[in-house]
Amino acid sequence: MVEPDYLKFDTLSLHAGQEPDPTTGSRGVPIYQTTSYSFTDTDQAAGLFNLEQPGHIYSRISNPTVAVLEERIAALEGGVGAVCTASGMAAFHLACATIMSAGNHVVASRNIYGGSHNMLNLTMPRFGINTTFVDPRDLDAWSDAITPDTRVLFAETLGNPGIEVLDIPAVAEVAHQHGLPLMLDATFTTPYLMKPIDLGADIVMHSVTKFLGGHGIALGGVIVDGGRFDWAANDKFPTLSQPYDGYHGITFTEEYGHQALSMRARAEGLRDFGAAMSPTNAFHLLQGIETLPLRMQRHVENTAAVVDFLTDNEAVSWVSHPSVSSHPDHELAKQLLPKGAGAILSFGINGGREAGRRFIENVQLASHVANVGDAKTLVIHPASTTHQQLSADDLVAAGVGEDLIRLSVGLEDAGDIIFDLARALRASQKG
Amino acid sequence: MDLQCRSLDVKIATGGVALDRDARPVLLIHGAGMDRTVWNQQTRYLAHHGFAPIAVDLPGHGGSDGACHETIGSMAEWVNDFIDEIGMGPVRLVGHSMGCLIALEVASSFSPNVERIVLMGAAAAMPVHPDLLGAAQRNEILAPQLMTAWAHGSRAHIAGNPTPGLWMRSSCQALLERAGDGVIFNDLYACNAYDAGDVAARIECPVTVIVGSEDKMTPPKATAQLVAGFSEVELKHLDGIGHMMMLEAPNDIRKILLEALQ
Numbered sequence: 058m059v060e061p062d063y064l065k066f067d068t069l070s071l072h073a074g075q076e077p078d079p080t081t082g083s084r085g086v087p088i089y090q091t092t093s094y095s096f097t098d099t100d101q102a103a104g105l106f107n108l109e110q111p112g113h114i115y116s117r118i119s120n121p122t123v124a125v126l127e128e129r130i131a132a133l134e135g136g137v138g139a140v141c142t143a144s145g146m147a148a149f150h151l152a153c154a155t156i157m158s159a160g161n162h163v164v165a166s167r168n169i170y171g172g173s174h175n176m177l178n179l180t181m182p183r184f185g186i187n188t189t190f191v192d193p194r195d196l197d198a199w200s201d202a203i204t205p206d207t208r209v210l211f212a213e214t215l216g217n218p219g220i221e222v223l224d225i226p227a228v229a230e231v232a233h234q235h236g237l238p239l240m241l242d243a244t245f246t247t248p249y250l251m252k253p254i255d256l257g258a259d260i261v262m263h264s265v266t267k268f269l270g271g272h273g274i275a276l277g278g279v280i281v282d283g284g285r286f287d288w289a290a291n292d293k294f295p296t297l298s299q300p301y302d303g304y305h306g307i308t309f310t311e312e313y314g315h316q317a318l319s320m321r322a323r324a325e326g327l328r329d330f331g332a333a334m335s336p337t338n339a340f341h342l343l344q345g346i347e348t349l350p351l352r353m354q355r356h357v358e359n360t361a362a363v364v365d366f367l368t369d370n371e372a373v374s375w376v377s378h379p380s381v382s383s384h385p386d387h388e389l390a391k392q393l394l395p396k397g398a399g400a401i402l403s404f405g406i407n408g409g410r411e412a413g414r415r416f417i418e419n420v421q422l423a424s425h426v427a428n429v430g431d432a433k434t435l436v437i438h439p440a441s442t443t444h445q446q447l448s449a450d451d452l453v454a455a456g457v458g459e460d461l462i463r464l465s466v467g468l469e470d471a472g473d474i475i476f477d478l479a480r481a482l483r484a485s486q487k488g
Numbered sequence: 489m490d491l492q493c494r495s496l497d498v499k500i501a502t503g504g505v506a507l508d509r510d511a512r513p514v515l516l517i518h519g520a521g522m523d524r525t526v527w528n529q530q531t532r533y534l535a536h537h538g539f540a541p542i543a544v545d546l547p548g549h550g551g552s553d554g555a556c557h558e559t560i561g562s563m564a565e566w567v568n569d570f571i572d573e574i575g576m577g578p579v580r581l582v583g584h585s586m587g588c589l590i591a592l593e594v595a596s597s598f599s600p601n602v603e604r605i606v607l608m609g610a611a612a613a614m615p616v617h618p619d620l621l622g623a624a625q626r627n628e629i630l631a632p633q634l635m636t637a638w639a640h641g642s643r644a645h646i647a648g649n650p651t652p653g654l655w656m657r658s659s660c661q662a663l664l665e666r667a668g669d670g671v672i673f674n675d676l677y678a679c680n681a682y683d684a685g686d687v688a689a690r691i692e693c694p695v696t697v698i699v700g701s702e703d704k705m706t707p708p709k710a711t712a713q714l715v716a717g718f719s720e721v722e723l724k725h726l727d728g729i730g731h732m733m734m735l736e737a738p739n740d741i742r743k744i745l746l747e748a749l750q
Contacts, residue, residue, distance in 0.1 A: 058619050058630075059617065059619045059620075059634065061630070061633040061634050061636065061637035062637050063633075063637055063645070063657070064645055064646065072646050072647070073646060073647060073655075074646075074647045074655075075646075075647050076643070076646065076647050076648060103536075104533060104536070107532070107536060108504070108532055109503075109532045109533040109535075109536050110529075110533055110738070110739065110742065111529070111649075111650040111651035111652065111738065112650065113652065119652035119653065120652075121652075123652075124652040124653055125647070127652065127653035128647060128649060128653065128654070128655050131653065131654070131655035131658065132655050132657070132658070135658050135661075136655065136658055137654065137655060137658050137659040137662050138651075138653045138654040138655055138659070139653050139655070140653055141653075283662070284658065284659060284662030284663075285662055285665060285666065287666070289551070304504065305504065305505070306504060306505070306506075307504030307532075308504065311489065311499070311501050311504075311551075312501050312503065312504050312525070312528050312531065312532065313525060313528050314523060314524070314525030314528070314550070314663065314666075315525065315659065315662045315663055315666060316525070316528075316654060316659060319653060319654060323652070323653060
């Protein structure tokens with residue numbers, strides 16, 4: 058039996074979206090640090106503005122350096138297209154604003170990044186979009202929360218900070234049975250560990266700032282359009298399936314079919330909301346993606362070593378990572394994440410909030426920052442930082458206890474990471 | 489936009505504008521397992537340059553109702569009826585791959601309805617690899633994968649999409665995955681069974697053929713055999729381009745179309 062001769066993941070990580078620069082021959086991706094682009098003639102200019110022909114007009118809408126990153130991420134995820142944004146939160150907003158309007162409703166996992174929770178719970182209601190939060194492991198809860206106004210189901214591939222593994226095929230089935238798309242934040246897994254579109258997701262978003270970029274030096278976000286969801290199958294998505302006056306009555310599903318979401322998100326979302334990625338950030342993030350497969354392998358290996366260490370440490374009351382056999386999603390992780398369940402873990406420290414504070418203040422190699430997915434090991438106390446906007450009840454619902462420490466395992470020598478953690482854990486118990 | 493043919497709804501794309509019945513009509517016919525959206529890099533441009541593009545979903549494809557037609561001849565009869573139904577003939581007929589075979593049959597058998605034809609990814613015979621045919625018959629994802637892998641030139645497997653942010657390979661595969669069960673097999677079987685005979689010699693209207701140097705599905709040699717049969721033909725070569733030329737080289741195709749359709 059013949060096989061498709063597709064280029065493999067590692068090759069696409071290095072090459073997808075880029076050809077040597079046609080003018081200079083530059084092998085590296087050039088930084089097109091420009092706001093605008095000269096038109097060859099008035100016909101071309103009119104054609105670009107009217108979506109008659111592709112090309113660049115103004116870097117808020119598209120930019121050649123950013124386009125390389127977009128095409129590369131779409132290739133790695135197996136999507137039909139991608140739209141990059143200034144940050145992960147901008148990507149989340151762009152996706153929501155592209156498919157929803159006032160009066161619509163979201164069903165979301167309750168175990169998501171605090172910023173995403175905040176946007177859905179507090180900010181979007183001001184614009185008439187409300188959210189019901191559910192236990193991501195409870196399939197009946199997903200289904201029961203859907204109303205006639207629901208337009209999307211949203212979750213993270215790995216929850217934050219409890220590292221719940223989403224049963225993507227099952228939740229996607231619930232969504233599709235109701236004629237709805239499933240949108241996933243896949244920041245923690247990256248397409249190296251998991252391809253959500255292959256598992257049934259319809260929209261994938263990332264904070265590219267994290268593992269994809271990997272170096273903690275540039276902000277960025279992206280939405281990836283899976284291209285399999287039929288936006289015209291019902292009347293729930295008029296922004297895509299009805300004429301749009303913003304381009305003289307074009308109907309995106311009729312003209313672009315399976316690329317409708319990508320096209321509308323750029324043509325309206327970047328044009329009107331303007332949360333564009335800078336070309337220099339795109340360049341930095343591309344350097345990270347070139348080594349994504351190598352880095353993720355090392356992240357997973359180091360995480361395994363750290364999990365082993367923490368599991369046996371007397372100062373640690375519990376360790377939450379899907380690789381641990383006691384984790385509720387251990388078997389699911391083996392099925393959906395055979396290369397590893399990522400490099401974010403959480404653990405409980407004996408002594409609660411005060412011990413947690415002493416731990417954070419005594420790490421020397423690990424950095425105390427509000428970030429994850431850096432090449433360097435990072436630690437944080439979510440209850441007092443990333444999730445501080447949540448009420449006490451929401452904290453409990455999200456599984457964020459006062460003793461919880463979140464660890465993003467980096468690429469340092471595993472022995473050095475463990476030495477640092479051991480020293481800080483000892484200090485934490487000397488209250 | 490929906491039109492009607494044989495009392496069934498037919499989905500068409502017109503470039504996002506109302507169908508201009510006073511403009512020069514261009515009927516664009518997609519290939520096996522695909523739909524109207526493969527022409528999205530051309531339709532809107534044509535619509536704003538004096539033409540009335542009608543990218544049609546064949547019955548059973550995309551948003552059109554009805555069952556797939558099982559032979560190229562039957563598809564051609566339907567296209568001819570559709571031209572009659574819209575009342576805008578004679579039309580300029582543009583075909584891709586299987587759409588070329590349909591265009592050849594319409595132009596040769598129903599010549600009053602066709603002013604000229606433009607063929608992309610054309611050959612007198614389109615034999616289909618038995619593994620692909622088998623996978624399509626079993627509705628396996630391997631069929632869209634193989635078609636996607638073979639349908640693009642080497643450049644398109646890495647980069648080169650002029651539309652910012654779009655990834656050509658997955659776009660093609662996703663489009664094929666959306667085809668209903670049996671649709672890809674139906675179309676591939678029809679292509680495989682088609683015998684062009686002397687169809688080229690029977691065509692009297694002007695013909696333009698566009699060939700991609702890296703087309704693996706209708707290789708340049710196979711296209712040349714078809715071209716040899718026309719009494720009058722204009723041949724356009726695209727270097728480094730594969731079978732999905734209207735998406736791989738949309739700017740070149742637009743230029744050629746604008747010239748050929750005048």
